[in-house]
Each structure stands twice: as structure tokens, then as C-alpha cells.
Amino acid sequence: MWSLSVVLNPLLFLLLFGYCPSVTIRPKEGWQVYSSAQDADGRCICTVQNMSQSIEVLNLRTQRDFQYIMRMESQIKGLRSKFRQIESDRKTLVNKNFQELKGKMESLQPLIPVLEQYKTDAKLISQFKEEIRNLSGVLMGIQEEMGAYDYEELQQRVLNLENRLRNCMNKLTCGKLMKITGPLTVKTSGTRFGAWMTDPQASPKTNRVWYMDSYTNNKIVKEYKSLADFVAGVESRTYNLPFKWAGTNHVVYNGSLYYNKMQSNIIVRYSFETGRVVTQRALESAGFHNVYPYTWGGFSDIDLMADELGLWAVYATNQNAGNIVISQLNPDTLQILNTWNTEYSKRNAGESFMICGTLYITNSHLTGAKVYYAYSTKTSTYEYTDIPFHNQYFHMSMLDYNARDRTLYGWNNGHQVLFNVTLFHIIKTEDDS
Known part of the structure; x- marks a missing residue:
């Protein structure tokens, strides 16, 4: 049986850890999510994304989809019953119409187990928001610990120090x-x-x-x-x-x-x-x-x-x-x-x-x-x-x-x-x- 977590978890994974362009860090904007990777030269690339807007959009979409699926519940169950009745006498149907109806039914079929678990899994949205609030605090702490220097700035500081040491040796x-x-x-x-x-x-x-x-x-x-x-x-x-x-x-x-x-x-x-x-x-x-x-x-x-x-x-x-x-x-x-x-x-x-x-x-x-x-x-x-x-x-x-x-x-x-x-x-x- 499928659940809402099965549907939403991959989406949340992509939002949290997918690639996103670097943006200027402003704590007041909301939750900050970091991800890391390496470029072709093996250097670390740190990226930052504001998740506040994404979570609010997800929440609105979930509420809308919930109302839509509730309206569809009786229609799907009725369609399922009708489909079984029609399937018992296929000869009375034109083959083309039958295949179109069957395709629509197959596309709706996965929604039925989702609907059965939807009411209990709807609470996940608020849980996600709370978890991201906690994550935001942790990541802000990491940011403070790391300081405000990126790789290029640190590299330049090292080069400047090396030049100063060489100048000292020349003296x-x-x-x-x-x-x-x-x-x-x-x-x-x-x-x-x-x-x-x-x-x-x-x-x-x-x-x-x-x-x-x-x-x-x-x-x-x-x-x-x-x-x-x-x-x-x-x-x-x-x-x-x-x-x-x-x-x-x-x-x-x-x-x-x-x-x-x-x-x-x-x-x-x-x-x-x-x-x-x-x-x-x-x-x-x-x-x-x-x-x-x-x-x-x-x-x-x-x-x-x-x-x-x-x-x-x-x-x-x-x-x-x-x-x-x-x-x-x-x-x-x-x-x-x-x-x-x-x-x-x-x-x-x-x-x-x-x-x-x-x-x-x-x-x-x-x-x-x-x-x-x-x-x-x-x-x-x-x-x-x-x-x-x-x-x-x-x-x-x-x-x-x-x-x-x-x-x-x-x-x-x-x-x-x-x-x-x-x-x-x-x-x-x-x-x-």
C-alpha cells in the first residue's frame, strides 16, 4: 500500500538536497538549506537555498489536492464498480472505446490506495515544516562556525600569506x-x-x-x-x-x-x-x-x-x-x-x-x-x-x-x-x- 510519505518524501529530498544556485545569506528570509558537492578540480562547492516559499507552496497544493481527491472519492468508486460491470460483457462495447476507458481507469488506479491513507498522512506537512525549522537552526550554527569565507577567498588569503612569507625571506x-x-x-x-x-x-x-x-x-x-x-x-x-x-x-x-x-x-x-x-x-x-x-x-x-x-x-x-x-x-x-x-x-x-x-x-x-x-x-x-x-x-x-x-x-x-x-x-x- 502506498502512503503520502511515499509520494512526498522524494519530493522533499529533491527540494532539500537538489542542486540550487548560491544566494546571499540573509537569516531573516527563512530556513536555509545547504548542500555540498565537488567540482572537476575536487574543490568543495557549498550552495544555499531558501525553503520557506517552497514549503508554503507545497502546503497550499496539498490542501487543494486533498479537497479535489475527496470529491473524486465517490466518483472513482462508482467508476470502479461500473468498470467491473462493463468488463463482464466486453462484446457489447466498441473495442476502441473500451481501450480508452481502460487507460483512464489504469491512470486513476494508483490514487485509490493513496486516498485510503491520505487523511492520516496529511499531518506530514506540518511535521515537515517543524523539522525544517529545526534544521534551519542547526545550519545557521554551522554557518557561524564556518565563517563567511568561501573557497576563493580562503585561497586568496593563503596566497597573500605565502607572498608575505617570501618577502620576509628576501629580507x-x-x-x-x-x-x-x-x-x-x-x-x-x-x-x-x-x-x-x-x-x-x-x-x-x-x-x-x-x-x-x-x-x-x-x-x-x-x-x-x-x-x-x-x-x-x-x-x-x-x-x-x-x-x-x-x-x-x-x-x-x-x-x-x-x-x-x-x-x-x-x-x-x-x-x-x-x-x-x-x-x-x-x-x-x-x-x-x-x-x-x-x-x-x-x-x-x-x-x-x-x-x-x-x-x-x-x-x-x-x-x-x-x-x-x-x-x-x-x-x-x-x-x-x-x-x-x-x-x-x-x-x-x-x-x-x-x-x-x-x-x-x-x-x-x-x-x-x-x-x-x-x-x-x-x-x-x-x-x-x-x-x-x-x-x-x-x-x-x-x-x-x-x-x-x-x-x-x-x-x-x-x-x-x-x-x-x-x-x-x-x-x-x-x-x-
Whole structure:
């Protein structure tokens, strides 16, 4: 048996939860009904509909239909009785007229069980109105809790905040090293000596890793698409360099590998994209082939590195009595842009790295090493420091800073490790250059 609820509930469902255009929220207009959906981009769409008018129209229609059906009650029952009588003698009727009469009867047939329940179900209208009043209060509470912001406005607020943060970061001066923590052991592979690195100039979506095992008699560079592939040992490409390298102090910068050509003071720039040497240039007066290495030896005379300010070479010369010389290089031509002479002996340095134009030097490659000396190329001054770091595997043969990651990459006795650095920043004023 059908009931009024069967007829009205789908209608109410469509009214309450069907799609409707968004309208301005005015609580005094009546009941507010919300529905939600997602657009093609997965964003939430919230819609609002005023139900007051719809319910009043439904109420008027129900009263009108009730009076109409009551008048039809006796007629339908009479028609039903007449139809049964006529159906008993079909031969007396013209077939066409019979079919028309039968169609009308079939269309009226569903109204009979509705009529039987109509009087009791008529109360549903007032119940619906009361339920929607309650729903209105709940939804208004949700509206107050959510606030008055839609998706576009919230997105704009996020973008504005991001721009403010970027502007704030641009006002930070280049950082000064305060602390080194770690290491994090990424992988254990290769010999005791080697180098591994990423490109600080690469886009954030690119994180290729390059791996160069040993400090001499090798010219094979392995490439991995990501750090995860590096850990898993999944190589993406292998490069066979035209010249063997010396030491472990290579650097990848803006898509090119810079390294010291074996048994020379020549710096080679090798393009990974073209697979060939782009340029090479001798570093005038620089010692090589274990004349001025770091404390561990390994032909580490010339150390190539990069930071926020560009490409650098750290080495020693006879003219500077074997003390460390810092030169900033043009990444394209390898020409020296500027040079600074320090008073720190290259042979007494364990390793070194550049951060924001300042060279930091460790006093040993063994256990107990610390960052002991810092030379600023901005002020051409130095200071002694005391910044310890944990030499977990007792022998550091490579330590380089990556400005994009703000981490130190290390080769620690056959272990590839990462150190986190803490930098001190000063906010620039408008008077600062």
C-alpha cells in the first residue's frame, strides 16, 4: 500500500538536497538549506537555498489536492464498480472505446490506495515544516562556525600569506653558521673515499643524485633520478668522463659537473645534457697532486664548491706560503672573478665548505673534528670558531654545503651522510645594500 510519505518524501529530498544556485545569506528570509558537492578540480562547492516559499507552496497544493481527491472519492468508486460491470460483457462495447476507458481507469488506479491513507498522512506537512525549522537552526550554527569565507577567498588569503612569507625571506641576509647536527646515514657503499651530490640550482621537482667513487683512477659518474633511487641502487644513467678526476672535491652546479683533472691544476666543466666537456681552464699557481692536500691526502689539493653566491675554488699556492686561497669563478668560463688569501694552512685543514660567501674550515678529518676557522669574503676578515660535528665513522673525505637543501653532504669512511645546519639570519633594512 502506498502512503503520502511515499509520494512526498522524494519530493522533499529533491527540494532539500537538489542542486540550487548560491544566494546571499540573509537569516531573516527563512530556513536555509545547504548542500555540498565537488567540482572537476575536487574543490568543495557549498550552495544555499531558501525553503520557506517552497514549503508554503507545497502546503497550499496539498490542501487543494486533498479537497479535489475527496470529491473524486465517490466518483472513482462508482467508476470502479461500473468498470467491473462493463468488463463482464466486453462484446457489447466498441473495442476502441473500451481501450480508452481502460487507460483512464489504469491512470486513476494508483490514487485509490493513496486516498485510503491520505487523511492520516496529511499531518506530514506540518511535521515537515517543524523539522525544517529545526534544521534551519542547526545550519545557521554551522554557518557561524564556518565563517563567511568561501573557497576563493580562503585561497586568496593563503596566497597573500605565502607572498608575505617570501618577502620576509628576501629580507634575510645570508646566514652565518651556528650549529651542525646529525649525521643522517643515507647509504653505505663504495670505497672509503668518494663524493656524492645534488645540484643546488635544480628546480624543486628535480632531485637527481650523482655518485663518484674513489679519489683517483676513475672517470665513471653514476646518476640516480632521486634520493630514493640512490638508496635502492637504481641507476638512471652512467657518464664516462673524458678525463679522470683527482680528489673528492667535485661539485654539480646548474647542470654541469666541475672537477679537478688528474695530475693537473686544470678545472673541467662537463655538461650532463650534452655529455661532453664545455670548457676547461688551469687554476694559476694552484698546487696539485698532493702538494697542498687536506689532512687526509687523496689528491685533495683543489676543492670546488658552490653556495648561495655562486661557484668557488679553494686551494693553496706557493705565493701564499701554502695557506688557503679562495677564488670565486665564473661558472660558464671558469675565469677567476675575485681572490682572497687566508692565513690558514691548507695542509692543516680537514675539510672546508662555503656558506653565503664565508669559508668554514674543519681542523681535522678524524674523530673530534670541529669547524675551527671562518673567513668572510664580504669583509675579508676571519675568526676562530668552535662548532663541533659528529664524525660518526671516523674518517671524513668529503664535506660540501648544498644551498638548496641547506645541508652538508659528507662521505664518511664509505658512508654517504647528511648534516643539518643552523644558520643565524639578520633582517635587512632599507639602508642595507
